[in-house]
Amino acid sequence: MSENENVQEPTTPIGIQPAAGSTKVVKVAIKEALNNKAKIVKTARVWIGNDAANQIDKYFTKATPTLNKLLKYESLAWKTVQDQVRNGLVAAKVKRTTAESVAYWIRLALEWMI
Structure with a gap:
């Protein structure tokens, strides 16, 4: 067991603990987002804010190839999604800070979609 397995995720704005980062849960959220971009944007707009939702809307297409690749992972956690999406966006010539x-934001919205 790694030392990170006992780390708790922060609670959501409404005080509900996010779902554990099990592979199955993460993949369900990714599939849902890939099949319905509007849902992830709407989730971001409701729980994170307009600026984050607009950024997800703008860059989600560039993150899609990475999200599709993540579905093939044998083991998958939320932090892996965040790191790989970041790397994929940088490879797609998006500024690193952006x-x-x-x-x-994509990671948070995926967590809150389910």
């Missing part, structure tokens, strides 16, 4: 923010 990529870091967008990847973080």
Whole structure:
């Protein structure tokens, strides 16, 4: 067991603990977002704010190839999603600071979608 497995995620704005980062839960959220971009944007708009939602809307298409690749991972956690989306956005020529923010917002919105 790694030392990170016992780290608790912060609570959501409404005080509900986010779902544990099990592979199945993470993949369900990714599939949902890939099948319905509007849902992830709406979730971001409601729980994170307009600026984050607009950024997700703008860059989600560039994050889609990475999200599709993540579905093939045998083991997957939320932090992995965030890191890989960031790397994918940087590879797609998005500024690193922007990529870091967008990847973080995508991760949060995915967590709150489920």
